[in-house]
Amino acid sequence: MNLLNYRAAIFDLDGTLVISEPAWQAAKSSVSARFGHSVSSAFLGSHEGRNVTAFVDEVFDKYDDERRAEVVSEIKSEAWRLLPSELRPIPGAQEFVRALSQQGLRLAICSSSPSRNIDLSLKVAGIEDLFDIRVSADGMKRGKPHPAPYLGTLENLALPADQVIVFEDSLAGARSAVDAGLTTVGIGPNLPSEQFGFCAIQVPDYETLLSSMDPGRRLR
Structure with missing residues (x-):
């Protein structure tokens, strides 16, 4: 999965970028x-x-x-x-997010947390400077697993779904992203798992993602 095929990446927050x-x-x-x-x-x-x-x-x-x-x-x-x-940052999250940013991908947050929690979490993770689009529970009429949160984030990005990749740790969040038509990477210590079989990729951690980038450009 070549990252150069994507113009933006959307990240969930809790469990994906920080432990909260x-x-x-x-x-x-x-x-x-x-x-x-x-x-x-x-x-x-x-x-x-x-x-x-x-x-x-x-x-x-x-x-x-x-x-x-x-x-x-x-x-x-x-x-x-x-x-x-x-709050604790997920190991490897900062390095991976910065790698995507350096490749020119726009970055967005789509989280079920309130806005002030998003701001605090990104600061703790050391990546608050990289996310100009932050969609929070404060503005969601329908939450995950409904696709509305990701459809709203996609609208903010003003990009078609096939140009955006999503990183999610929860079943509800991954289902929301997939049902919004987005290529979705399931990430978490218990993956791969049959429960996340509907995701395009499953990985246990960011180290796996970073090591599979070729060279810093490709997800396999």
Whole structure:
């Protein structure tokens, strides 16, 4: 897969460029308990890559809109308290992102996180200067796995789908990207996996991507 065939790359954030999911899961769990709901680790895992509103809508389906909005706000506030001390960059992410930028690809973020979390995460990862387009949960009418987030990011790039490549770590995010018509690379320590079989490529880490670039230009 020749990177010169692409004019832009879109990255998910949480789990793809930074490790932040533990903070989000802790926030969801503690706030849910505060409101009298217990959530399992498996259920929290099933919501990786999805926005907080989707989680609250499912767990607090008996609440009215106003009270669900209150829960969403509390989860975001708790996550924001935890994130500054818990955020970690994914190994190799900075080097790979900079390699793409040096090849002339435009870079965009499509994340289920709020805007301020995106800004903080990119700063922690040392790549805040490279992403001029940042699509966040704040502006999403429908979240991942619906294709709307990636379709919106594609619209911001003003490029056809066949000129853009996506990097995603979650099933919800990868499905969103593929259903938007985008070539999608699944990346994560548990890949390759049959669950991600619909992705064009599966790799366990950025080291694999970097080592397969020929020379700094090609993904095989």
